Amino acid sequence: MTDASLGTPAQLRDPNYTPALSKAIPLGIQHVLAMFVSNVTPAIIVAGAAGFGFGSDAGAQGFPDMTYLIQMSMLFAGIATLFQTIGFGPVGARLPIVQGTSFAFLPIMIPLVAGKGVEALPALFGGVLVGGLFHMVLGTFIGRIRFALPPLVTGLVVTMIGLALVKVGIQYAAGGVPAIDQPEYGSLLNWSAALVVIVATLGLKFFTRGMLSVSAVVIGIALGYIYALAVGMITFEGIVTSWDRAATVALPIPFAYGFEFSFAAVVGFCLMAFVSAVETVGDVSGITKGGAGREATDAEITGATYADGLGSAIAGVFGGFPNTSFSQNVGLIAMTGVMSRHVVTIGALFLILCGLVPKVGAVIRTIPIEVLGGGVIVMFGMVVAAGVSMLSDVNWNRRNMVIFAISLSIGLGLQLDPKAVQYLPDTLRVLMTSGLLPAALIAIVLNLLLPEQLSDDATEEVSGGLSGHGKGSLEKRG
Incomplete structure (x- = not known):
């Protein structure tokens, strides 16, 4: 329910309206909490699939790879969000659109890097760059090709994304990708940590309201983290060591892992950019309908697609992954009734700040894979559910x-x-x-x-x- 103290109904439907900072800052942070775990999870999954994830510290430029990838996920989600909320020229919808790392590309990225270590990353980021540029080109005619992607197709694609990833959630909850020298894989201890996250997330989502409900996944993972600490899955010493080893501030490094163009990566990212562009069109329409009670304009749809592609292309240069609009934040706008793009801008600045502080990524990296698995099971299951929901329109x-x-x-x-x-x-x-x-x-x-x-x-x-x-x-x- 909308808080009347935020402004008049007309003001709340205006993307250019800014509530008082005492209200705008918590609302902006709420947007970040709603997408934070989903945003950094792809980086953790790709690092794990490549083989330099948990427990590996060798970096392309001497820094821990997973920490750097997490850092870039936060930084470029914030930058891409600014492209949407502030915009420049034809780029950006000038709407409260939150950008984040896309799950949709994981079924493409995982086979590209599987077991290949950092050697696979140059081709991966080459694909991200070209796919992002292709995504920008789609902005010029995306509205005219939507006929080729009815709910039958889009619902199938979203369902397939979720089905491709649910195995990852189960493996993480059981202790990571199974290996011969991993006798504890699937142990009760591993599963207990994942179940704490799942139960806490469900309880918060359905039995609380407001910020607690919106942030159910991130709070559930925090509770799982505390449980893991209590049962000895992680130690204070390990957390402190990770914190101490990470720099206080670090800037992104262009071409940190090198750069090369792989035909498989380029084709895969370009094809998925097509699907991602249509998803963004749907999110823009959802924001204008839910927040302002109107249809999205052609300029807003085109600008949003341009921002999607540009944000992804720039991220690829610095070691980030493709960005797309986050649907959970679309629902958050409908719930709060606040259409202000400046509220989301505040959230974007918070993401950028986190992305420039490697200590944040270092702490995230200490989350046990079993705890993350509990959150991933919920998130990827929701992706499947979203696809089924889209198929219900068929x-x-x-x-x-x-x-x-x-x-x-x-x-x-x-x-x-x-x-x-x-x-x-x-x-x-x-x-x-x-x-x-x-x-x-x-x-x-x-x-x-x-x-x-x-x-x-x-x-x-x-x-x-x-x-x-x-x-x-x-x-x-x-």
């Missing part, structure tokens, strides 16, 4: 069931058994085993090519006599 006739079935079967199947395409060229193999890209491509092509009405007999052959129904009503059958 008219589940036989045509759409066939498109969904084939796309999901091939995409998920390749993801579950990467060796099925082990003889493909390296570039194509990486793209195919992501699961996400083949599923999205098949869904888009079939949706454009298949007639609106398929033959009942043809579909019955592949559905085993099952008929779909959408929106609560069964199809009429003659």
Whole structure:
């Protein structure tokens, strides 16, 4: 419910209005708390997949890699958010859009870096840069290609993103990626830390209101951290050592890991930029509808897409990952009723400050992987749920069931058994085993090519006599 002391209804619907600082600062920090864990988690996952995550300190320039990646995630989320809220020229929607590191690119990034260490990062960041520039180009015509991405396609893609990542959550909760020399993997102690986070998060989300509910995941992880400290999974000495070793202030380093262009990385990031751009269009529309009761203008949609791409491209130069608009903050605007872009600007400045202080990243790095796993299970499960919610808007006739079935079967199947395409060229193999890209491509092509009405007999052959129904009503059958 909106607090009347924040301003008049007309003021609260105005993106250019600034509440009193005593109200604006807590509201800005609230936006940061709502996205903080989601924003830094991709950096931790990529570092872990590459093999220089927890317990590894060797850096490209002598600094701990995971700490630096976390630092860049915070810094460039803040900078990209400023592109949106303040803007310049055609860049930026001038709306309260919070940017953060995108989960959508993880199914592409993980195969690119898996087990390759820091040697894989130059190609990865080359892909981030080119993908970001391509994302900017999409801004010139994104509105005209939305027809190719109905809820059937976008819902499938979001669902596939979540399904690609839930395995990561379970592995983290059990103790990390399983290894031969890891006998404690899956132990009760490991799972107990993850369960503390899950239970605390659910309790806060559903039995509290306001800041506590909005910040449920980050508070849940904090409680899991305290539990891990109590049972000896981490020590005060370890925390103090991490804090002492990290610099007080450090600036980002351009091309910190080197730079190279990989065809697989470039193609993967460009294709995912297309999906990310459409997601941003949806978030912009959600903000204007929920906060101001109007449709987004073409200039706002174009500016938001430009800012998305530019923020990602610049992040890639300095060792950051692709940024996109964060949907949870869209919901926060609808909940608070405060449309002020300057409130989000305050949150962006707080993120930038955190990104310039490596000690923040060093402390985040001391979070046990089991504790993080509890939060990741919740977050990635919510990604799947968001995809299912989008699919609820689909008219589940036989045509759409066939498109969904084939796309999901091939995409998920390749993801579950990467060796099925082990003889493909390296570039194509990486793209195919992501699961996400083949599923999205098949869904888009079939949706454009298949007639609106398929033959009942043809579909019955592949559905085993099952008929779909959408929106609560069964199809009429003659």
